[in-house]
Amino acid sequence: MIFILTAVCAFITPYIMGNIELSTILLMLHVASVIYGVFVGGFGRIGEHVMTRRLGQVNMLLQLPQQYPVSFKQVMAVFYLKDSLYYLVYSYIPLVMGVGLAAPSAGVSYRGVGVLGVTMFLAFMMGMGLSFALSALSLKSRRGTFLLSCIIFSLILLVYPLDLIPAGVVLPPLGYWASKNTGYLLISVVQSAVLASAGVLFMKERFELRQQRYTESFLSAETKLGFMGELKTMLAKEWLELVRSGSLFPAITGYSGHLLAIYFVSWLFQAGFGLPISFNVIFFSGFVGFMGVMTYSFLTNLEHNEYLNVVPVSVDMVVKSKLSIYLLLTSGITVGYVVLIGLLKGQMSMVPMGLIVSASTSLFVVAVTAYLTGLWTNTMFFGAKTILKFTAIVVPPLTVIEIASMMLQFRPQAATQVIYGSSLILFIAAALIFNRLEAKWRGTSFSYVSTGV
Amino acid sequence: MPVIEVTDINKSFGETQVLKDINFTVKKGDFYGLFGPNGAGKTTLLRIITGQLAPDKGEALTMGVSSSDPMGVKRLVGIVPEAETPPTFLTARETLELTCRIRHVDDLGRVDEWLRFFDITDKADVLCRDISKGQRQKVMLASAFIHEPEILLVDEPFINLDPIYQRKVREYLRGLVSEGRTVFMCTHILEIAEKLCTQIAVINEGRIVSSGSMDELRVGDEDLEDIFLRVVEQPAVA
Numbered sequence: 001m002i003f004i005l006t007a008v009c010a011f012i013t014p015y016i017m018g019n020i021e022l023s024t025i026l027l028m029l030h031v032a033s034v035i036y037g038v039f040v041g042g043f044g045r046i047g048e049h050v051m052t053r054r055l056g057q058v059n060m061l062l063q064l065p066q067q068y069p070v071s072f073k074q075v076m077a078v079f080y081l082k083d084s085l086y087y088l089v090y091s092y093i094p095l096v097m098g099v100g101l102a103a104p105s106a107g108v109s110y111r112g113v114g115v116l117g118v119t120m121f122l123a124f125m126m127g128m129g130l131s132f133a134l135s136a137l138s139l140k141s142r143r144g145t146f147l148l149s150c151i152i153f154s155l156i157l158l159v160y161p162l163d164l165i166p167a168g169v170v171l172p173p174l175g176y177w178a179s180k181n182t183g184y185l186l187i188s189v190v191q192s193a194v195l196a197s198a199g200v201l202f203m204k205e206r207f208e209l210r211q212q213r214y215t216e217s218f219l220s221a222e223t224k225l226g227f228m229g230e231l232k233t234m235l236a237k238e239w240l241e242l243v244r245s246g247s248l249f250p251a252i253t254g255y256s257g258h259l260l261a262i263y264f265v266s267w268l269f270q271a272g273f274g275l276p277i278s279f280n281v282i283f284f285s286g287f288v289g290f291m292g293v294m295t296y297s298f299l300t301n302l303e304h305n306e307y308l309n310v311v312p313v314s315v316d317m318v319v320k321s322k323l324s325i326y327l328l329l330t331s332g333i334t335v336g337y338v339v340l341i342g343l344l345k346g347q348m349s350m351v352p353m354g355l356i357v358s359a360s361t362s363l364f365v366v367a368v369t370a371y372l373t374g375l376w377t378n379t380m381f382f383g384a385k386t387i388l389k390f391t392a393i394v395v396p397p398l399t400v401i402e403i404a405s406m407m408l409q410f411r412p413q414a415a416t417q418v419i420y421g422s423s424l425i426l427f428i429a430a431a432l433i434f435n436r437l438e439a440k441w442r443g444t445s446f447s448y449v450s451t452g453v
Numbered sequence: 454m455p456v457i458e459v460t461d462i463n464k465s466f467g468e469t470q471v472l473k474d475i476n477f478t479v480k481k482g483d484f485y486g487l488f489g490p491n492g493a494g495k496t497t498l499l500r501i502i503t504g505q506l507a508p509d510k511g512e513a514l515t516m517g518v519s520s521s522d523p524m525g526v527k528r529l530v531g532i533v534p535e536a537e538t539p540p541t542f543l544t545a546r547e548t549l550e551l552t553c554r555i556r557h558v559d560d561l562g563r564v565d566e567w568l569r570f571f572d573i574t575d576k577a578d579v580l581c582r583d584i585s586k587g588q589r590q591k592v593m594l595a596s597a598f599i600h601e602p603e604i605l606l607v608d609e610p611f612i613n614l615d616p617i618y619q620r621k622v623r624e625y626l627r628g629l630v631s632e633g634r635t636v637f638m639c640t641h642i643l644e645i646a647e648k649l650c651t652q653i654a655v656i657n658e659g660r661i662v663s664s665g666s667m668d669e670l671r672v673g674d675e676d677l678e679d680i681f682l683r684v685v686e687q688p689a690v691a
Binding site for chain 2: 211215216222
């Protein structure tokens with residue numbers, strides 16, 4: 001997929017370079033690599049949380065050094081090296097191959113493609129090292145984490161918007177492209193190594209487990225959720241798990257953060273790089289559906305659910321509870337987002353349509369996700385068959401809505417009909433899929449390995 | 454009428470057949486013990502009976518309800534699984550409250566009764582994640598007992614329990630059977646099983662190699678351990 005995408009992008013590079021300078025393209029590519037690395041390193045931390053929740057008391061990361069003559073520092077170092085190798089092979093080699101394929105037609109030399117791959121990978125390693133360092137430091141010292149975060153943020157501000165230091169000082173791979181001085185590459189390697197070493201050295205060796213006590217809250221939560229009817233019991237359980245696992249804030253910020261990031265990226269294209277693209281409220285409303293997948297997936301990873309094998313509760317009941325929690329969590333955020341976009345773009349007249357589109361896409365996409373994956377949404381990310389099915393079902397209608405949103409300024413009547421018509425179809429489809437959840441998942445057990453996909 | 458009827462159950466995982474032509478019945482009021490070496494198929498069989506796994510062939514009925522209706526079976530029985538896995542982020546008290554709600558037990562006073570029975574009242578408000586394995590096992594036992602089911606399906610119920618609570622649970626289960634209820638138990642602790650079981654079956658390499666009462670199976674003055682060791686070394690009988 002990366003190979004294909006980068007090849008396509010490389011083929012259209014001559015057209016992009018007609019509107020964007022090479023230096024801007026390089027900046028975007030390297031910043032994206034840093035962010036990619038930060039997320040990969042952060043995922044290691046988040047993944048550890050997920051493993052703790054899914055396997056209850058067994059924490060894979062914590063158990064290994066507790067039972068074997070291996071230190072946490074060694075485990076951290078191995079994780080860093082493993083991830084480096086994995087993403088080099090999984091992401092950056094296909095990327096270089098994709099760009100290399102298009103190199104002759106794009107007017108780029110193979111040597112240049114190779115060097116680009118190296119600098120982007122170095123940027124990725126810096127991002128990952130930074131994330132590892134911050135993750136490890138966060139376990140030891142909140143003050144230290146805050147201080148380091150402030151330093152990083154200050155450096156970024158000095159580059160943009162203050163423009164007091166060149167970007168190459170903060171991101172050495174860019175310094176290479178600006179000056180062709182290979183010393184910058186060496187600095188980048190050293191920087192990555194220092195950050196990774198800091199991550200290893202900061203790693204704690206002893207973790208103290210605290211006994212957490214809670215005043216009884218299940219019955220009162222169930223009472224407050226009485227408006228949800230039969231689902232109130234399971235919903236009360238889900239709610240307490242969400243809050244007590246520390247996942248409420250990440251769920252909300254993850255969902256809203258991604259939505260805001262989409263708007264920010266579009267603003268960057270328009271205001272930052274001067275691209276003549278105008279995305280309206282409807283365009284952003286359509287993206288809400290995609291964010292629902294990640295949030296639903298996050299919610300299905302809060303708890304292992306083994307206990308439910310011994311009580312008369314079925315998988316479809318828990319799926320419906322997860323969907324309900326998802327809707328309770330995200331509905332207000334979605335409404336606020338659509339209204340905010342309407343205000344920022346001066347398109348308040350489009351907000352009602354935007355709300356309908358966001359509701360229909362969100363319900364449809366999350367219904368498809370729940371139907372295809374139940375409580376094992378990770379299969380979507382690692383199962384080719386499932387992701388192909390999901391793509392085939394979800395991408396076409398959402399693409400129609402997004403294209404129609406862009407056509408609103410040229411053919412408003414036709415575009416409006418398409419948008420409302422598509423939304424109606426998505427609402428009906430979502431309702432049909434919800435009704436089929438029981439038939440799909442009732443007979444499945446809650447065990448770790450899904451038997452339903 | 455038998456309360457549990459297992460007919461021609463076969464189950465494979467990939468190319469490995471773990472259960473072969475399993476047939477037995479459990480009558481009302483039986484304390485039925487299923488024993489076997491590690492990997493013999495005990496837990497797999499229990500999971501099939503409770504509807505957590507589907508057999509490749511055959512059928513398991515619990516009070517006339519097929520295992521193909523796991524919700525129907527789970528409503529009728531209490532289950533203690535092999536691994537103690539109460540909800541991570543609920544307290545012991547909340548886990549029992551959740552169980553009462555799911556099982557439509559209106560008398561929430563039973564929650565305190567079972568917390569006292571297992572002497573975990575002082576841990577009632579601690580997250581299940583943060584209590585010891587033995588305490589988690591007690592929560593699982595209490596969850597299975599709280600709705601007073603007619604049939605209990607228990608897999609290694611004494612694991613992680615100290616001798617005091619092994620005895621308490623033993624006496625409780627014996628009391629249930631004396632009231633006419635039924636217990637189906639898998640365990641490796643043969644000393645306890647010998648004191649409790651009225652009917653036993655030994656499973657080895659996926660087949661029932663011997664079944665009946667202790668008196669029917671005993672040769673001479675064998676105890677249950679002797680019986681077990683003798684039959685697992687014999688070839689399987691049809």
